[in-house]
Amino acid sequence: MWDEPLNTTIDEVARQMTEGAPGDGAAFRRRVIARIRNGESPRRRWRVSFVLTAIAAAAAIVVALFVAREPRPGPLGPGGTAVPVSQTPPLPVANPAANGTALQVTAHATPDPIVRSPRASSPGVVKTTPALEPNTVASIAVAPLAVDTLTPESLHLEQLETIAPITVAPIDIPDAPRRNQ
Amino acid sequence: MSTVCVSDVDLVTRARQGDPGAFGELVERHRLAVYRAALAALGSPADAEDAAQDAFVLAYRRLDSFRGDASFKTWLLSIAWHQAINRRRSLTSVWRRMVMPRTEDEAESVLAGIAAAGPTPEQAAGQEQLRRGIREAIRALSPKLRDALLLAQAGEYSYEEIGAMLHAPLGTIKWRVSEARRVIRKRLQERGHGDVG
Numbered sequence: 068m069w070d071e072p073l074n075t076t077i078d079e080v081a082r083q084m085t086e087g088a089p090g091d092g093a094a095f096r097r098r099v100i101a102r103i104r105n106g107e108s109p110r111r112r113w114r115v116s117f118v119l120t121a122i123a124a125a126a127a128i129v130v131a132l133f134v135a136r137e138p139r140p141g142p143l144g145p146g147g148t149a150v151p152v153s154q155t156p157p158l159p160v161a162n163p164a165a166n167g168t169a170l171q172v173t174a175h176a177t178p179d180p181i182v183r184s185p186r187a188s189s190p191g192v193v194k195t196t197p198a199l200e201p202n203t204v205a206s207i208a209v210a211p212l213a214v215d216t217l218t219p220e221s222l223h224l225e226q227l228e229t230i231a232p233i234t235v236a237p238i239d240i241p242d243a244p245r246r247n248q
Numbered sequence: 249m250s251t252v253c254v255s256d257v258d259l260v261t262r263a264r265q266g267d268p269g270a271f272g273e274l275v276e277r278h279r280l281a282v283y284r285a286a287l288a289a290l291g292s293p294a295d296a297e298d299a300a301q302d303a304f305v306l307a308y309r310r311l312d313s314f315r316g317d318a319s320f321k322t323w324l325l326s327i328a329w330h331q332a333i334n335r336r337r338s339l340t341s342v343w344r345r346m347v348m349p350r351t352e353d354e355a356e357s358v359l360a361g362i363a364a365a366g367p368t369p370e371q372a373a374g375q376e377q378l379r380r381g382i383r384e385a386i387r388a389l390s391p392k393l394r395d396a397l398l399l400a401q402a403g404e405y406s407y408e409e410i411g412a413m414l415h416a417p418l419g420t421i422k423w424r425v426s427e428a429r430r431v432i433r434k435r436l437q438e439r440g441h442g443d444v445g
Contacts, residue, residue: 081401
């Protein structure tokens, strides 16, 4: 049987797993005494780390949400100024019924009021960005939408019969006073 | 005043009266036992040292509750074990174990074992592989079996002291140690270590 020598090896490995000493004995003793004199709570240290971990995780989530919601800046134009990000692009829609022309989407060159510029709070920072030419998008001709008018059949409802009003008389209970007594 | 021949109970009495050196002597006497109990519970030397310090600080605050029913060491070990188990359950400890697996010290241990043991490199490597398998099997044990086995083999505690720490009768502790060995042997056989030994 090989149980006995294997048991011995198991015991040896278990002993090795609990071997060791807490560093320098005198230093350990000094640390304990110092903590007692400082009035430090025994569980305070890992509680603090637990709370800090939770706070850090919450802060990371808040930052991630903030970054995700922040609108992205547009491409930088000549001189380092950003090309305006058109929040509500003008879409001139020609009336198809009026002249039968196409729905036209045109890119416009007029600057939008919301323009991102380099921050004034960082005067020492000079950003060198390549000059980019503004985008030019040609007009797109879209065929007019033609929708046939629907003519639904009229609904026909039959008249309901009129019902005579129902009169309800109070019920007379002869022995009610006796029960109450 | 010399504290070499002074009993633990006398040191406790002097510590209660405000003698700062008396408790320091108690720390010196029992630091190894407290540290190894914490190490058995936590598996990490850094965590074990913190838990051992916590245990001594807490014991000092609770000195008045020590009635002398059991030995000071047993009383202290109960506090230490409780502290270590609390720490084991804490999120930070779990996180630390997840983030920092014990791969480096295991690799060093494997190399040291191969260098030190066995007449031939093949035998030494086989022996080290077996030991590594045992270590993994010990870690995979249920906490009750693992705690009992590690505390029993730490060489610092009697079965009575282990029983006081784990709040279990003597017979239960002995059974857990035996059962832990049986489970480990079974797992080793399943992994093909059956012909070793």
